Amino acid sequence: GAVVSQHPSRVICKSGTSVKIECRSLDFQATTMFWYRQFPKQSLMLMATSNEGSKATYEQGVEKDKFLINHASLTLSTLTVTSAHPEDSSFYICSASSSGVNNEQFFGPGTRLTVL
Amino acid sequence: AQSVSQHNHHVILSEAASLELGCNYSYGGTVNLFWYVQYPGQHLQLLLKYFSGDPLVKGIKGFEAEFIKSKFSFNLRKPSVQWSDTAEYFCAVNAETSYDKVIFGPGTSLSVIP
Numbered sequence: 310g311a312v313v314s315q316h317p318s319r320v321i322c323k324s325g326t327s328v329k330i331e332c333r334s335l336d337f338q339a340t341t342m343f344w345y346r347q348f349p350k351q352s353l354m355l356m357a358t359s360n361e362g363s364k365a366t367y368e369q370g371v372e373k374d375k376f377l378i379n380h381a382s383l384t385l386s387t388l389t390v391t392s393a394h395p396e397d398s399s400f401y402i403c404s405a406s407s408s409g410v411n412n413e414q415f416f417g418p419g420t421r422l423t424v425l
Numbered sequence: 426a427q428s429v430s431q432h433n434h435h436v437i438l439s440e441a442a443s444l445e446l447g448c449n450y451s452y453g454g455t456v457n458l459f460w461y462v463q464y465p466g467q468h469l470q471l472l473l474k475y476f477s478g479d480p481l482v483k484g485i486k487g488f489e490a491e492f493i494k495s496k497f498s499f500n501l502r503k504p505s506v507q508w509s510d511t512a513e514y515f516c517a518v519n520a521e522t523s524y525d526k527v528i529f530g531p532g533t534s535l536s537v538i539p
Contacts, residue, residue, distance in 0.1 A: 343527070352515060352531045353469075402469070414527060416461075418468040 311337045313405050315417035322393055323425055330388045330420045332403030338383035339405035343414065344376070347400040359386055393424040427452045429518050429530035437536045438506050446501040446533050448516030458499040459517040459527065460490055469515070475499065486510070508539045 312335040322328050332342055341360050345353040357373075359365040359380035367373045375397075377389040386405075390397055400421055404414040432447030450456065460472040473484025480492040490501045499516060516530040 345529075350534070353529045355526065355528065358526060404469075413459075413471065413474060416469040 311335075311405070311407070311415040313339075313403065313415045313417040315401075315403055315420050317420060318418060319421045319423075321423045321425065324394055325392055327389055327391045328393055328422060330390075330401055330403075330422075332386045332388070332405065332417050334384045334405040334407075334415070337405075337407050337415075339386075339407055340383065341406045342380055342386035343404045343406070344378060344386075344388050345402045345404070347402055347419070349400075353402060356388075390422065393422070395424045398422055398424045427456075427518055427520050427528045429516055429528055431514075431516055431530040431533050433533045434531070435534045435536070437538065439538050440508055441505050442537075444501070444503040444506045444510070444535070446514055446516075446535070448499045448501065448530060449497050450499070450516075450518040451497065452518065452520050454520055457519040458490075458492060459519070460484065460488070460499070460501050461515045461517060461529075463513040463515065463532075465512065472501070472514075506535075506537050508537045511535060511537045 314333045316331045344356045347353050355368050356371045357365045357367045357378050359378050361380050361383050365378035380386040400419050402419040404416045406414045428451045430449050458475040461469045462472050463469050472488050473482050475482045475492045483489045488503050492499050513532050513534050515532045517527045519527045
């Protein structure tokens with residue numbers, strides 16, 4: 310299957326700072342990328358959907374000013390958690406989809422964010 | 426709105442036992458269905474998927490799932506589990522009208538005892 314990477318895999322930051330997480334599709338062009346949040350022992354909650362070159366579509370309850378998503382190219386999307394607080398600590402997972410593979414999403418390994 | 430439910434939160438089985446994990450979804454139109462697995466400390470992997478055709482879908486590692494449209498179900502099965510199947514299993518649904526958006530179920534934690 311296709312490979313999706315995330316960087317960093319783990320980040321610890323102080324409250325009030327901003328953190329950027331990168332998601333890259335390594336061997337295919339991702340027309341759509343998704344950002345999920347996973348709390349311990351829980352399922353993935355879709356935060357937003359981003360299409361290359363356009364604004365992201367956020368799910369209900371997700372603050373677009375707090376979770377900035379940029380999908381500037383067909384292989385890269387970034388999620389910036391602005392003014393992070395301890396309650397933002399979570400596992401953030403991205404996935405990428407190419408329109409040519411029947412909606413299958415390929416998942417990145419995730420980024421563990423801890424806000425002190 | 427779409428939603429996905431999974432019947433069991435946590436399942437404990439002995440090795441060689443048969444497995445069936447329930448999944449139901451709510452959406453009246455055409456759907457694509459998926460089962461993903463997340464092994465401890467690893468990222469999500471696709472086990473199998475159903476888009477169209479034969480409702481009995483075979484996936485990797487001996488897993489299969491059956492789509493029963495009349496029951497809005499997509500249950501995952503394996504005839505004989507192994508200790509290495511210990512993982513979190515997620516059912517997911519994509520409604521064709523919502524493009525690529527996939528909604529995940531709450532997950533079922535499977536523990537296989539040697």
